[in-house]
Amino acid sequence: MPRAILWFRDDLRLEDNPALDAALRECDEIVPVYILDQRYLERDRWGLRRTGPYRLKFLLESLEGLDAALRERGSRLMVLKGVLEQELLRMAEMYQCRRLYASKAYTHEEIGVETSLSKAIDARFFHGSTLFNPEELPFVVAQLPDVFTQFRKRVERFVEVPEPLPTPDEVPGPELPKTDIPSVESLGQQMPPADERSVLKFRGGAEEGHARIRHYLWDTRSLSSYKESRNGLIGADYSSKFSPWLANGCLSSRSVYYEVEDYEAKVERNESTYWLKFELLWREYFRLVAMRYGRRIFFPGGIQDKAVGWKDNNKAFQDWCSGTTGDDFVDANMRELLFTGFMSNRGRQNVASYLVHQLKQDWRKGAAWFESLLVDYDVCSNYGNWMYAAGVGNDPRSRVFNTRKQASMYDGDGAYRRLWLEVGGKEPLLFRQQFL
Numbered sequence: 001m002p003r004a005i006l007w008f009r010d011d012l013r014l015e016d017n018p019a020l021d022a023a024l025r026e027c028d029e030i031v032p033v034y035i036l037d038q039r040y041l042e043r044d045r046w047g048l049r050r051t052g053p054y055r056l057k058f059l060l061e062s063l064e065g066l067d068a069a070l071r072e073r074g075s076r077l078m079v080l081k082g083v084l085e086q087e088l089l090r091m092a093e094m095y096q097c098r099r100l101y102a103s104k105a106y107t108h109e110e111i112g113v114e115t116s117l118s119k120a121i122d123a124r125f126f127h128g129s130t131l132f133n134p135e136e137l138p139f140v141v142a143q144l145p146d147v148f149t150q151f152r153k154r155v156e157r158f159v160e161v162p163e164p165l166p167t168p169d170e171v172p173g174p175e176l177p178k179t180d181i182p183s184v185e186s187l188g189q190q191m192p193p194a195d196e197r198s199v200l201k202f203r204g205g206a207e208e209g210h211a212r213i214r215h216y217l218w219d220t221r222s223l224s225s226y227k228e229s230r231n232g233l234i235g236a237d238y239s240s241k242f243s244p245w246l247a248n249g250c251l252s253s254r255s256v257y258y259e260v261e262d263y264e265a266k267v268e269r270n271e272s273t274y275w276l277k278f279e280l281l282w283r284e285y286f287r288l289v290a291m292r293y294g295r296r297i298f299f300p301g302g303i304q305d306k307a308v309g310w311k312d313n314n315k316a317f318q319d320w321c322s323g324t325t326g327d328d329f330v331d332a333n334m335r336e337l338l339f340t341g342f343m344s345n346r347g348r349q350n351v352a353s354y355l356v357h358q359l360k361q362d363w364r365k366g367a368a369w370f371e372s373l374l375v376d377y378d379v380c381s382n383y384g385n386w387m388y389a390a391g392v393g394n395d396p397r398s399r400v401f402n403t404r405k406q407a408s409m410y411d412g413d414g415a416y417r418r419l420w421l422e423v424g425g426k427e428p429l430l431f432r433q434q435f436l
């Protein structure tokens, strides 16, 4: 049986990893590799870093966690920097690997990489980031319902979430040299100092992800009141904060789903416990939207390819990024993002609506700013939600948020706005110049 490259992507875990599971079943020896691809470290067409410091730090910590877990099992993670395809094929040749195993991606650029690799090596891809196996859905992806509720009802009724795969005890392979995992600084960026106001001190890695599950479910039982608290703005426990670990694949959505089921069996089952699973279905839905619509999720007119007339006002966009628009609720949220790399779901909906409907800017610029800063950036969830907010996604209705009304509903006493606009006194423009 052959030796194989196991290429880690957004699946930085050993538990419930179908590519790893298949490689272990089908091959004798495994060479685990992660490539820091130059493409994702560069600036985009709007001059923004594609991977800013918050996300980069979380990613590097996740790689350290994965390397430690592999070392406990007799292997190690080779971390290299360069052009993905070239580095992977170089490794395959160096270690005489005839196959490559990896999780599948669902977006245009990443599928392009898969296609070109498949031409050069026996490459096998697995669904490592979805809840369901897309082949087992009660419809073909090309007929994915355009309305989320229809999708949800059909999958809830007809499809089982597969149980997570176990973590292997051993990962056999050849002797591998130690490769250093770089720091944020060695990759040319400067890490902003930790902000005390941050909802959480996010740290990458599967262990940290499981610690967060333990905290949110078992230690504090916050899950039991998720539905009531999830529109909160301040603090660690108004929502699960699982997103950065899910985005990097330190946690699988199946593991989270089954932890919730376990909680329902042992503690309680209520609307809140159901609602967390409901949100995982949104995540799943946006993956399927990407599968169905391909490059169209990046079109200015979205998957509908709608005629749009975005204005190109750079000053308005820069003010939005820096949290200096003059709308205090928008500014508070944008500063939270700028100073910490996180923003609540309520905040995201409001700032996205403001950029698109108030400032009339191309939604893709907003999505690119989120891509650069969000510690939990996930291409499908980000572009899917942005299209939705811009009225060019699945639901063509225009979702205009009245930010004043929203502020009085969700920040009635102004505590959130004071926290980000008055306390701490960081100057957003200087901060951007220094760190972004």
Ligand SMILES: Cc1cc2nc3c(=O)[nH]c(=O)nc-3n(C[C@H](O)[C@H](O)[C@H](O)COP(=O)(O)OP(=O)(O)OC[C@H]3O[C@@H](n4cnc5c(N)ncnc54)[C@H](O)[C@@H]3O)c2cc1C
Binding pocket: 230, 239, 240, 241, 242, 243, 244, 246, 247, 276, 279, 280, 282, 283, 284, 286, 343, 344, 345, 346, 348, 349, 352, 370, 374, 376, 377, 378, 379, 381, 382, 383, 385, 386, 389
């Ligand atoms: C404009 C915009 C951009 C967004 N960009 C991203 C992104 O890049 N990455 C990302 O993970 N989420 C994104 N979201 C969705 C959502 O805001 C975050 O998933 C959520 O705030 C993360 O916090 P949490 O883990 O505490 O979520 P919880 O409320 O605890 O939800 C649990 C999990 O369900 C999933 N989820 C919840 N809401 C959504 C949703 N609307 N769409 C898809 N998945 C969801 C996430 O994986 C989340 O971790 C975006 C939303 C908007 C409006």
